[in-house]
Amino acid sequence: xxxxxxxxxxxxxxxxxxxxxxxxxxxxxxxxxxxxxxxxxxxxxxxxxxxxxxxxxxxxxxxxxxxxxxxxxxxxxxxxxxxxxxxxxxxxxxxxxxxxxxxxxxxxxxxxxxxxxxxxxxxxxxxxxxxxxxxxxxxxxxxxxxxxxxxxxxxxxxxxxxxxxxxxxxxxxxxxxxxxxxxxxxxxxxxxxxxxxxxxxxxxxxxxxxxxxxxxxxxxxxxxxxxxxxxxxxxxxxxxxxxxxxxxxxxxxxxxxxxxxxxxxxxxxxxxxxxxxxxxxxxxxxxxxxxxxxxxxxxxxxxxxxxxxxxxxxxxxxxxxxxxxxxxxxxxxxxxxxxxxxxxxxxxxxxxxxxxxxxxxxxxxxxxxxxxxxxxxxxx
Numbered sequence: 001x002x003x004x005x006x007x008x009x010x011x012x013x014x015x016x017x018x019x020x021x022x023x024x025x026x027x028x029x030x031x032x033x034x035x036x037x038x039x040x041x042x043x044x045x046x047x048x049x050x051x052x053x054x055x056x057x058x059x060x061x062x063x064x065x066x067x068x069x070x071x072x073x074x075x076x077x078x079x080x081x082x083x084x085x086x087x088x089x090x091x092x093x094x095x096x097x098x099x100x101x102x103x104x105x106x107x108x109x110x111x112x113x114x115x116x117x118x119x120x121x122x123x124x125x126x127x128x129x130x131x132x133x134x135x136x137x138x139x140x141x142x143x144x145x146x147x148x149x150x151x152x153x154x155x156x157x158x159x160x161x162x163x164x165x166x167x168x169x170x171x172x173x174x175x176x177x178x179x180x181x182x183x184x185x186x187x188x189x190x191x192x193x194x195x196x197x198x199x200x201x202x203x204x205x206x207x208x209x210x211x212x213x214x215x216x217x218x219x220x221x222x223x224x225x226x227x228x229x230x231x232x233x234x235x236x237x238x239x240x241x242x243x244x245x246x247x248x249x250x251x252x253x254x255x256x257x258x259x260x261x262x263x264x265x266x267x268x269x270x271x272x273x274x275x276x277x278x279x280x281x282x283x284x285x286x287x288x289x290x291x292x293x294x295x296x297x298x299x300x301x302x303x304x305x306x307x308x309x310x311x312x313x314x315x316x317x318x319x320x321x322x323x324x325x326x327x328x329x330x331x332x333x334x335x336x337x338x339x340x341x342x343x344x345x346x347x348x349x350x351x352x353x354x355x356x357x358x359x360x361x362x363x364x365x366x367x368x369x370x371x372x373x374x375x376x377x378x379x380x
Contacts, residue, residue: 017049022228043241045228072203075196081161083359087352088158093176094348095151101340102144108333109133109140115320115329129326136330176347177301179294180354181366185287191361192279201272205265283360290353297346300339308336 022045116133119125159167192198225244232238315332318324358364 019046019048021046022226042231043228045226045241047224047226049224072196072200076200079196079359079362083355085158085161086355086358088154088161089172089174090176090348090351090355092151092154092158092172093174093351094344095147095154096171097176097344097347098341099144099147099151101337101344102140102147104340105337106137106140106144108337109137112329112333113137115316116326119320119322124322125326132326132330176344176351177297179290179297179347179350182291183365185284188287188357188361189280189283191363192276192283195279195360195362197279198272198275201268201275205268205272279360283357286353286356286360290350290357293346293350293353297343297350300343300346305336305339305343308332308339312336 022043024043024045026041026043113130113133113136116125116129120127120130155167155169156165158172159165159169226242228241230239230241312332312335315324315329319326319329354365
């Protein structure tokens, strides 16, 4: 709608000054010799204005730059929407992994319950440990249901971005643990100026330049002209009339408007510098947090989780032989589940910060990891 409105304003701005038709009569309905219409004078005239200083071109330039500014703002909105889609996509990838982890936790809880019951029958474990194992198994089922419900909600939230009230997909594909390639911070920051959020300042500067030009044209006086025919009723004669007029001291009267337009233009430059500084801070925060999240995820995936998996296996065997207590067995299981949960959160954070970087630089990171249908979802 705004585009249509600007197009209409541009058409209006390109119009030349209108012609005016005037009719005037003089010396009628007076006293003495001017009584009646015998000595009346009738004048029919055509008048208009000659615009000076390029006013029409300045008006057209202003609305043209307004359209460019509007297009830049739309690019910002598109980039923000794309970033939101990416973040919700990552949330679903992480939620799918949480459901897998909750399923594994429920299986571990069921297995623990079986082991505890076996030891209880053998007289090696008190009945209270069975109750604790049953409660832990029930809690794991609740956690699984909660994770599944959260996943359904996230699917609906993603589908809503393209106007669907219910998702037409059952899952999303992609590798939550593929973080792409690292890029130096200086290289990323060099791309900041390509961001539409910065480009919009360039269009705004051109828009303000157009406003300055338009304000300056108002300092040049227009010429008003008229030409007509006068009829003298008393002598039944006609004569041609012509005239022109122009205001005086327009430049001085318009100096305030020019100063205001220049100040507004300079303000845009300051706003651009502030925006660049803020985006530098945002980019560095996203870059640093992404690096830390990647390090954490890789450490967990390659070292911590495998070590805890071995520890749980050994602890379970020792518990079955009566060498470890129930508390030690449950603690080993809990430590493994917490580590796997932390791995999911670290991986999701790394991808989310990557999405923030892409939105700030308006370019995808190398070997972008979402979506990647060729990769299957990573399991533990």
